[in-house]
Amino acid sequence: GQQVMQIPQYQHVQEGEDFTTYCNSSTTLSNIQWYKQRPGGHPVFLIQLVKSGEVKKQKRLTFQFGEAKKNSSLHITATQTTDVGTYFCAGPLGGYQKVTFGTGTKLQVIP
Amino acid sequence: DGGITQSPKYLFRKEGQNVTLSCEQNLNHDAMYWYRQDPGQGLRLIYYSQIVNDFQKGDIAEGYSVSREKKESFPLTVTSAQKNPTAFYLCASSSSPNTEAFFGQGTRLTVV
Numbered sequence A: 001g002q003q004v005m006q007i008p009q010y011q012h013v014q015e016g017e018d019f020t021t022y023c024n025s026s027t028t029l030s031n032i033q034w035y036k037q038r039p040g041g042h043p044v045f046l047i048q049l050v051k052s053g054e055v056k057k058q059k060r061l062t063f064q065f066g067e068a069k070k071n072s073s074l075h076i077t078a079t080q081t082t083d084v085g086t087y088f089c090a091g092p093l094g095g096y097q098k099v100t101f102g103t104g105t106k107l108q109v110i111p
Numbered sequence B: 001d002g003g004i005t006q007s008p009k010y011l012f013r014k015e016g017q018n019v020t021l022s023c024e025q026n027l028n029h030d031a032m033y034w035y036r037q038d039p040g041q042g043l044r045l046i047y048y049s050q051i052v053n054d055f056q057k058g059d060i061a062e063g064y065s066v067s068r069e070k071k072e073s074f075p076l077t078v079t080s081a082q083k084n085p086t087a088f089y090l091c092a093s094s095s096s097p098n099t100e101a102f103f104g105q106g107t108r109l110t111v112v
Helices: none
Strands: A004-007 A010-014 A019-025 A032-037 A043-049 A055-058 A061-065 A071-076 A085-092 A099-101 A105-110 B004-007 B010-013 B019-025 B031-037 B043-051 B054-057 B064-066 B076-078 B087-094 B107-111
Touching: A004 A085, A010 A019, A019 A085, A019 A105, A032 A071, A043 A055, A043 A061, A071 A085, A099 B043, B004 B087, B010 B019, B019 B031, B019 B087, B019 B107, B043 B064, B076 B087
Parallel strands: A010 A105, B010 B107
Antiparallel strands: A004 A019, A019 A071, A032 A043, A032 A085, A055 A061, A061 A071, A085 A099, A085 A105, B004 B019, B019 B076, B031 B043, B031 B087, B043 B054, B064 B076, B087 B107
């Protein structure tokens, strides 16, 4: 069936190292969203990408939407302990109104 | 304060009992969603609604039911037909499909 996969599932980095998570959809997406969930918390919206090849930056975070609109990435430069959490991508899969979340990448930052 | 409220935060129920989770939003959002999250897992869509008195099944609707009688409310009932109901349930809303979703604090349901 249609799904959104993320890799890696887990990532441990030393504080100051960079981190990247990749999101891959089985079908073309009209847009993609990224969320962050802190341990014990709820997902919080980070950004939405709409255009093919789009790149957006938020401070140390860089988001990219693939040319074919089937994949996306989130890159964090010089990670900090505040970056700890699980990062999810989400997109309309199986219908415009049906927002499906990816499997998530759990980031652990070692001080 | 505007936001989305889920209650209760923790819920314990005996096996075989139906239980209803509350979700209320005062953001005037049309779209509302219910997701289930299991430990170390992603979010799986249970039901979603784009307008009052209308809702659609998500990927794992079996054993669940919802209603959308008011714009601000989207309660989820976990029925006895749900084989493994213990999980973290998250409700979300957005102004329109595929825009920023706001999540509630979640309800952690434990069935014993």
